Amino acid sequence: MTAFWVFFGGGLGSLARFGVGKLTLNTMTNFPLGTFISNIVACAILAIIVYLLPLKTENTWLQPFLVIGFCGGFSTFSTFSHDNLKLLEQGSFGVAIANILVSVFVGIVIIFLVKSKLAH
Numbered sequence: 001m002t003a004f005w006v007f008f009g010g011g012l013g014s015l016a017r018f019g020v021g022k023l024t025l026n027t028m029t030n031f032p033l034g035t036f037i038s039n040i041v042a043c044a045i046l047a048i049i050v051y052l053l054p055l056k057t058e059n060t061w062l063q064p065f066l067v068i069g070f071c072g073g074f075s076t077f078s079t080f081s082h083d084n085l086k087l088l089e090q091g092s093f094g095v096a097i098a099n100i101l102v103s104v105f106v107g108i109v110i111i112f113l114v115k116s117k118l119a120h
Helices: 003-023 033-056 064-074 077-089 091-120
Strands: none
Touching: 003 033, 033 064, 033 077, 033 091, 064 077, 077 091
16 A cells, blocks of 8 residues: 555656746746755655654655655656756856755755754
8 A cells, every 4th residue: 555655646746846847947047946946845845744744643654655755756856967967068067066056955954954843
């Protein structure tokens, strides 16, 4: 049954990722905003679930559905890597480096802040 929840959550996460991509498609920037937003929001969702649910629920399906499924489908390391390769090939070295550093830093900080808040 766990595989079903991962599958279902992954499908919903992928649809949400598609929607964010469509909403940010026409932004006037070289920065891959859709990928950034999806990855950062997935970090926040993951942190809330990982650090809040074990304290609040006995439901064994929620973590596979939300963490592995939804967050896995919503976040996208492959697109993140591809976006950065395209930026490097276009000569946008500063934007690529900024995207890598900001994405990783903000993702870690969000998870740390959520963990810190929920630990109190």
